[in-house]
Amino acid sequence: SQQGEEDPQALSIQEGENATMNCSYKTSINNLQWYRQNSGRGLVHLILIRSNEREKHSGRLRVTLDTSKKSSSLLITASRAADTASYFCATESSSGAGSYQLTFGKGTKLSVIP
Amino acid sequence: DAGITQSPRHKVTETGTPVTLRCHQTENHRYMYWYRQDPGHGLRLIHYSYGVKDTDKGEVSDGYSVSRSKTEDFLLTLESATSSQTSVYFCAISESAETQYFGPGTRLLVL
Numbered sequence: 001s002q003q004g005e006e007d008p009q010a011l012s013i014q015e016g017e018n019a020t021m022n023c024s025y026k027t028s029i030n031n032l033q034w035y036r037q038n039s040g041r042g043l044v045h046l047i048l049i050r051s052n053e054r055e056k057h058s059g060r061l062r063v064t065l066d067t068s069k070k071s072s073s074l075l076i077t078a079s080r081a082a083d084t085a086s087y088f089c090a091t092e093s094s095s096g097a098g099s100y101q102l103t104f105g106k107g108t109k110l111s112v113i114p
Numbered sequence: 115d116a117g118i119t120q121s122p123r124h125k126v127t128e129t130g131t132p133v134t135l136r137c138h139q140t141e142n143h144r145y146m147y148w149y150r151q152d153p154g155h156g157l158r159l160i161h162y163s164y165g166v167k168d169t170d171k172g173e174v175s176d177g178y179s180v181s182r183s184k185t186e187d188f189l190l191t192l193e194s195a196t197s198s199q200t201s202v203y204f205c206a207i208s209e210s211a212e213t214q215y216f217g218p219g220t221r222l223l224v225l
Contacts, residue, residue, distance in 0.1 A: 031212060033212075033213065035216075040219075041218065041219070042118075042204055042206075042216035042217055042218050042219055043157070043204070043206075043214075043216040044216070045213050045214065045215065048212060048213060088156065088157070090214075092211075092212065100145060100162065100164055100211040101147075101159055101162060101172065101211075102159075102214060103159070103173075104149075104156045104157040104158075105156055106154065106155065106156035107156055
Protein backbone atom coordinates (compact mmCIF):
# COMPACT_ATOMS: atom_id res chain seq x y z
CA SER A 1 0.00 0.00 0.00
CA GLN A 2 1.17 3.52 -0.70
CA GLN A 3 2.41 5.44 2.30
CA GLY A 4 2.85 8.80 0.63
CA GLU A 5 0.34 10.48 -1.63
CA GLU A 6 1.37 13.53 -3.64
CA ASP A 7 -0.93 16.33 -4.59
CA PRO A 8 -1.53 17.53 -7.24
CA GLN A 9 -0.97 14.65 -9.66
CA ALA A 10 0.05 17.12 -12.34
CA LEU A 11 1.10 20.77 -12.28
CA SER A 12 1.85 23.12 -15.15
CA ILE A 13 3.47 26.51 -14.54
CA GLN A 14 5.37 29.23 -16.38
CA GLU A 15 9.11 29.52 -16.10
CA GLY A 16 10.02 31.79 -13.20
CA GLU A 17 6.98 30.89 -11.13
CA ASN A 18 7.11 28.87 -7.92
CA ALA A 19 5.90 25.28 -7.80
CA THR A 20 4.44 23.69 -4.69
CA MET A 21 3.79 20.00 -4.27
CA ASN A 22 2.30 18.30 -1.26
CA CYS A 23 2.69 14.86 0.24
CA SER A 24 0.55 13.16 2.86
CA TYR A 25 1.43 9.94 4.64
CA LYS A 26 -0.24 7.58 7.07
CA THR A 27 2.13 6.22 9.70
CA SER A 28 4.89 7.54 11.95
CA ILE A 29 8.13 8.15 10.12
CA ASN A 30 11.85 8.52 10.73
CA ASN A 31 12.33 10.77 7.75
CA LEU A 32 10.70 11.95 4.55
CA GLN A 33 12.57 12.39 1.29
CA TRP A 34 11.85 13.97 -2.07
CA TYR A 35 13.12 12.54 -5.34
CA ARG A 36 13.00 13.78 -8.92
CA GLN A 37 12.64 11.61 -12.01
CA ASN A 38 13.25 12.90 -15.49
CA SER A 39 11.47 11.07 -18.27
CA GLY A 40 13.01 7.68 -18.94
CA ARG A 41 15.58 7.98 -16.15
CA GLY A 42 16.09 6.74 -12.63
CA LEU A 43 15.13 8.72 -9.54
CA VAL A 44 17.49 11.30 -8.12
CA HIS A 45 17.52 12.21 -4.45
CA LEU A 46 16.75 15.87 -3.75
CA ILE A 47 16.40 16.38 -0.03
CA LEU A 48 15.78 14.54 3.25
CA ILE A 49 13.98 15.95 6.26
CA ARG A 50 13.95 14.13 9.58
CA SER A 51 10.92 13.73 11.79
CA ASN A 52 12.28 16.24 14.33
CA GLU A 53 12.83 18.93 11.68
CA ARG A 54 10.17 21.33 10.45
CA GLU A 55 11.83 23.00 7.49
CA LYS A 56 14.86 22.47 5.29
CA HIS A 57 16.39 24.33 2.37
CA SER A 58 18.63 23.27 -0.47
CA GLY A 59 19.29 25.79 -3.21
CA ARG A 60 15.91 26.63 -4.77
CA LEU A 61 14.19 23.85 -2.83
CA ARG A 62 12.31 24.34 0.41
CA VAL A 63 10.76 21.38 2.23
CA THR A 64 8.44 21.55 5.21
CA LEU A 65 7.26 18.73 7.42
CA ASP A 66 4.25 18.73 9.74
CA THR A 67 4.23 15.46 11.65
CA SER A 68 0.99 16.34 13.45
CA LYS A 69 -0.78 16.51 10.08
CA LYS A 70 1.39 13.80 8.53
CA SER A 71 2.17 16.03 5.59
CA SER A 72 5.06 17.63 3.76
CA SER A 73 5.43 20.18 1.02
CA LEU A 74 8.13 20.78 -1.57
CA LEU A 75 8.53 24.30 -2.92
CA ILE A 76 10.65 24.95 -5.99
CA THR A 77 11.29 28.66 -6.39
CA ALA A 78 11.97 30.48 -9.65
CA SER A 79 11.28 27.39 -11.71
CA ARG A 80 13.19 26.59 -14.88
CA ALA A 81 12.31 24.45 -17.88
CA ALA A 82 14.92 21.96 -16.64
CA ASP A 83 12.78 21.39 -13.53
CA THR A 84 10.24 19.59 -15.71
CA ALA A 85 10.07 16.11 -14.18
CA SER A 86 8.05 13.91 -11.86
CA TYR A 87 8.57 14.45 -8.14
CA PHE A 88 8.07 11.74 -5.54
CA CYS A 89 7.95 11.80 -1.80
CA ALA A 90 9.21 8.77 0.08
CA THR A 91 8.93 7.91 3.73
CA GLU A 92 10.93 5.67 6.01
CA SER A 93 8.64 4.19 8.60
CA SER A 94 9.65 4.34 12.24
CA SER A 95 8.19 0.89 12.89
CA GLY A 96 10.54 -2.07 12.91
CA ALA A 97 8.85 -3.72 9.97
CA GLY A 98 9.37 -0.66 7.81
CA SER A 99 12.96 0.02 8.68
CA TYR A 100 15.54 0.10 5.89
CA GLN A 101 12.72 0.62 3.41
CA LEU A 102 11.29 3.62 1.66
CA THR A 103 7.67 3.78 0.60
CA PHE A 104 7.06 6.02 -2.40
CA GLY A 105 4.03 8.00 -3.44
CA LYS A 106 2.69 8.05 -6.98
CA GLY A 107 4.33 11.36 -7.81
CA THR A 108 3.51 14.82 -9.09
CA LYS A 109 4.26 15.51 -12.74
CA LEU A 110 5.59 19.05 -13.07
CA SER A 111 5.72 20.83 -16.42
CA VAL A 112 7.54 24.16 -16.58
CA ILE A 113 6.68 26.09 -19.72
CA PRO A 114 9.45 28.31 -21.14
CA ASP B 115 23.37 6.83 -12.09
CA ALA B 116 27.06 6.80 -11.33
CA GLY B 117 28.22 3.61 -9.68
CA ILE B 118 25.09 1.61 -10.46
CA THR B 119 24.43 -0.32 -13.62
CA GLN B 120 21.53 -2.51 -14.61
CA SER B 121 21.49 -5.19 -17.26
CA PRO B 122 19.86 -5.69 -19.57
CA ARG B 123 18.41 -2.24 -20.14
CA HIS B 124 15.62 -3.59 -22.33
CA LYS B 125 14.20 -7.08 -22.62
CA VAL B 126 11.31 -8.69 -24.44
CA THR B 127 10.37 -12.19 -23.35
CA GLU B 128 7.51 -14.63 -23.56
CA THR B 129 5.10 -15.70 -20.85
CA GLY B 130 6.43 -18.64 -18.86
CA THR B 131 10.11 -18.04 -19.48
CA PRO B 132 12.57 -17.31 -16.67
CA VAL B 133 14.16 -13.87 -16.60
CA THR B 134 17.06 -12.56 -14.53
CA LEU B 135 17.87 -8.90 -14.11
CA ARG B 136 21.20 -7.81 -12.74
CA CYS B 137 22.12 -4.82 -10.64
CA HIS B 138 25.81 -4.04 -10.20
CA GLN B 139 27.29 -1.37 -7.93
CA THR B 140 30.80 -0.07 -7.48
CA GLU B 141 30.02 1.98 -4.36
CA ASN B 142 30.32 -0.85 -1.78
CA HIS B 143 26.96 0.17 -0.30
CA ARG B 144 25.39 -2.25 2.12
CA TYR B 145 21.74 -1.98 1.10
CA MET B 146 20.34 -2.84 -2.31
CA TYR B 147 16.74 -2.69 -3.51
CA TRP B 148 14.59 -3.77 -6.41
CA TYR B 149 11.51 -1.72 -7.34
CA ARG B 150 9.01 -1.86 -10.12
CA GLN B 151 7.39 1.24 -11.54
CA ASP B 152 3.99 1.12 -13.19
CA PRO B 153 1.63 3.89 -14.31
CA GLY B 154 -0.76 4.77 -11.52
CA HIS B 155 1.24 2.90 -8.88
CA GLY B 156 4.46 4.80 -8.50
CA LEU B 157 7.42 2.78 -7.24
CA ARG B 158 6.78 -0.40 -5.30
CA LEU B 159 9.41 -2.38 -3.44
CA ILE B 160 9.88 -5.98 -4.59
CA HIS B 161 12.80 -7.21 -2.48
CA TYR B 162 15.73 -5.69 -0.69
CA SER B 163 19.05 -6.79 0.75
CA TYR B 164 20.81 -5.60 3.87
CA GLY B 165 23.98 -7.57 3.32
CA VAL B 166 25.50 -10.46 1.42
CA LYS B 167 23.01 -13.33 1.50
CA ASP B 168 20.63 -11.24 3.63
CA THR B 169 17.41 -10.43 1.81
CA ASP B 170 13.81 -9.68 2.66
CA LYS B 171 10.49 -9.27 0.89
CA GLY B 172 8.92 -6.02 -0.07
CA GLU B 173 5.37 -5.03 -0.89
CA VAL B 174 5.06 -6.91 -4.20
CA SER B 175 7.37 -9.93 -3.89
CA ASP B 176 5.09 -12.66 -5.27
CA GLY B 177 6.56 -14.19 -8.42
CA TYR B 178 10.03 -12.78 -7.78
CA SER B 179 13.14 -14.09 -6.09
CA VAL B 180 16.48 -12.42 -5.41
CA SER B 181 20.03 -13.38 -4.62
CA ARG B 182 23.05 -11.50 -3.37
CA SER B 183 26.21 -13.57 -3.27
CA LYS B 184 28.55 -10.55 -3.50
CA THR B 185 28.30 -7.03 -2.15
CA GLU B 186 28.29 -5.56 -5.63
CA ASP B 187 25.64 -7.73 -7.31
CA PHE B 188 21.91 -8.09 -6.62
CA LEU B 189 19.96 -10.35 -8.96
CA LEU B 190 16.21 -10.30 -9.50
CA THR B 191 14.67 -13.45 -11.01
CA LEU B 192 11.23 -13.93 -12.45
CA GLU B 193 10.91 -17.69 -12.32
CA SER B 194 8.10 -17.83 -14.88
CA ALA B 195 7.34 -14.44 -16.35
CA THR B 196 3.74 -13.29 -16.66
CA SER B 197 2.26 -10.35 -18.57
CA SER B 198 1.52 -8.62 -15.25
CA GLN B 199 5.28 -8.40 -14.69
CA THR B 200 5.68 -6.10 -17.68
CA SER B 201 7.14 -3.03 -16.04
CA VAL B 202 10.15 -0.84 -15.57
CA TYR B 203 12.47 -2.24 -12.91
CA PHE B 204 14.80 -0.05 -10.89
CA CYS B 205 17.64 -1.05 -8.66
CA ALA B 206 18.73 1.25 -5.85
CA ILE B 207 21.57 1.26 -3.36
CA SER B 208 22.07 2.90 0.00
CA GLU B 209 24.86 3.10 2.52
CA SER B 210 22.75 4.10 5.50
CA ALA B 211 19.28 2.79 4.51
CA GLU B 212 18.26 6.44 4.20
CA THR B 213 19.10 8.17 0.95
CA GLN B 214 18.86 5.81 -2.01
CA TYR B 215 20.67 6.06 -5.34
CA PHE B 216 18.93 4.65 -8.35
CA GLY B 217 20.11 2.85 -11.44
CA PRO B 218 18.92 3.71 -14.96
CA GLY B 219 16.19 1.07 -15.03
CA THR B 220 15.33 -2.01 -17.10
CA ARG B 221 12.28 -2.04 -19.34
CA LEU B 222 10.76 -5.53 -19.41
CA LEU B 223 8.00 -6.55 -21.78
CA VAL B 224 6.39 -9.95 -21.27
CA LEU B 225 4.37 -11.07 -24.28
